[in-house]
Amino acid sequence: MEVLRSASMSEISYEIRGPLLQLATQLERDGEDVIKLNIGDPAAFGVTAPEEVLAAARDAVGDAAAYSEAQGLPAAREAVVRDYERKGLRTLTPDDVYLGNGVSELTSMALQALLDPGDEVLIPAPDYPLWTAATALTGGRPVHYLCDEQAGWQPDLTDLTAKITDRTKAIVVINPNNPTGAVWPREVLEHIATLAGVHGLVVMADEIYDEILYDGVEHVPMATLAPDLVCLTFGGLSKRCRVPGFRAGWMAVSGPRGAAADYVAGLDTLATMRLCPNVVAQRAIPAALRGRPDVHRLTGPGGRLLEQRDRCWEMLTKIEGVSCVKPRGAFYAFPRLDPRVHGISDDARFAYELLEREKVLVVQGTGLGWPRHDHFRMVTLPPAGELDEAIGRLGRFLDRRLALAG
Known part of the structure; x- marks a missing residue:
């Protein structure tokens, strides 16, 4: 007897931990170096607790x-x-x-x-x-x-x-x-x-x-x-x-x-x-909750979270056809891929190919309720060197797509 999910589950998705994460996990098991930028887990990136x-x-x-x-x-x-x-x-x-x-x-x-x-x-x-x-x-x-x-x-x-x-x-x-x-x-x-x-x-x-x-x-x-x-x-x-x-x-x-x-x-x-x-x-x-939250030392001048936010935003906006509103809180960036430059019609496919070819895991914008295929979300939590590597891979991937399209 086939057992089916309930009707209430038929249109439910949670792309932050969806099929792309399953693929990323398999790639890691196969020995690949995957940079996971899908989940806002500061502890996973070495941002330690008090x-x-x-x-x-x-x-x-x-x-x-x-x-x-x-x-x-x-x-x-x-x-x-x-x-x-x-x-x-x-x-x-x-x-x-x-x-x-x-x-x-x-x-x-x-x-x-x-x-x-x-x-x-x-x-x-x-x-x-x-x-x-x-x-x-x-x-x-x-x-x-x-x-x-x-x-x-x-x-x-x-x-x-x-x-x-x-x-x-x-x-x-x-x-x-x-x-x-x-x-x-x-x-x-x-x-x-x-x-x-x-x-x-x-x-x-x-x-x-x-x-x-x-x-x-x-x-x-x-x-x-x-x-x-x-x-x-x-x-x-x-x-x-x-x-x-x-x-x-x-x-x-x-x-x-x-x-x-x-x-x-x-x-x-x-x-x-x-x-x-x-x-x-x-x-x-x-x-x-006793006293002033110590996280302020991470978000203020010289703080790790602030520096990583700045590095991420600066590097993203240097890529041709990529723009990003500078985040003022949390630890995410939601960059835009200019359709006139990159012409992405399926952002889920874009995220899949980025992971498959460059081993960088992000979340497509449509998986976050955005109605157009022109955005993705990434966390700004990795150390600066890892951010440099991840965004460098992203830039290389987009350059390759443009070269093939041209």
């Missing part, structure tokens, strides 16, 4: 065998509340915070508790594909609102407004943005908050990169601009503390408690069903 966070996890092992409360350890949730107070969000209590096995788990919980079949969620394009996949898996309909490359990848507010319907239930904000590295300014966020208020929408703010900022840019927490709206803010240790393997994430629910009471009851049920988050990782949260 010692106090690692020490807290090591010390917790002997006292972490039992389940915690379903929402997470009170001390860890209190630490999250204090961290948001530092950022200007002063209305939270520990009861408003849910800890989770990464933001990925909490994203699914938040959408499962909210959506009925056919309900719509507005998601920026390009997007982090988890939001699109998780929406579809709940029976919802992901609707992508465009971000404008010419405006530094800020949301096209006219397009966003036009896509709100009577089935729209939520607006997703990914800021700082993955994959573009854009940091959305206060006035844009205020406009989104106004739209959400007018149409009675829940705001879901994915702010996992809120401490990864360059050039003195300001990050404005969405919830501080939407005190009268039900707003879910997602964060965690994966990026700011470089411990994605800990799966230490959180979700903070702010806004009018009465209006959200039934929804929160649904979140409580889902939190209980998964029993609890990883307890060892939870015990590291207070140590991680």
Whole structure:
């Protein structure tokens, strides 16, 4: 008997860890030197975690065998509340915070508790594909609102407004943005908050990169601009503390408690069903959130993440027919391949050939919700020498394509 995937899986994809990664893994097994630029995992590139966070996890092992409360350890949730107070969000209590096995788990919980079949969620394009996949898996309909490359990848507010319907239930904000590295300014966020208020929408703010900022840019927490709206803010240790393997994430629910009471009851049920988050990782949260994040030494002058962002952007924009909006946050670049120069009609095929011929793994733009075949995403995390090698291989690949076309 043939066993088939469910109908809900038929259009779900996650290209960041899709077939190209499987090919890259096979190439490595065959002895090839593959440069993987597909996943934003700082630990994999030697960007080390703070010692106090690692020490807290090591010390917790002997006292972490039992389940915690379903929402997470009170001390860890209190630490999250204090961290948001530092950022200007002063209305939270520990009861408003849910800890989770990464933001990925909490994203699914938040959408499962909210959506009925056919309900719509507005998601920026390009997007982090988890939001699109998780929406579809709940029976919802992901609707992508465009971000404008010419405006530094800020949301096209006219397009966003036009896509709100009577089935729209939520607006997703990914800021700082993955994959573009854009940091959305206060006035844009205020406009989104106004739209959400007018149409009675829940705001879901994915702010996992809120401490990864360059050039003195300001990050404005969405919830501080939407005190009268039900707003879910997602964060965690994966990026700011470089411990994605800990799966230490959180979700903070702010806004009018009465209006959200039934929804929160649904979140409580889902939190209980998964029993609890990883307890060892939870015990590291207070140590991680105590004081100013050390990641600022990596993103400021002389910092490794800043220097790699600069090197990546400078090298990409030297390649004929390649342009790139300079990222202001996170650790990704989303370069454009000028169709008048490179004429790529299938970006998935482009990514496959780049991997096959030059052993460089990137993610095609259409795998990130972008509607045209003219972009790809790469991480800026490798050491400078490895970035030089990877972008050098990319340039050689594109030069070869141009020579063959000519």
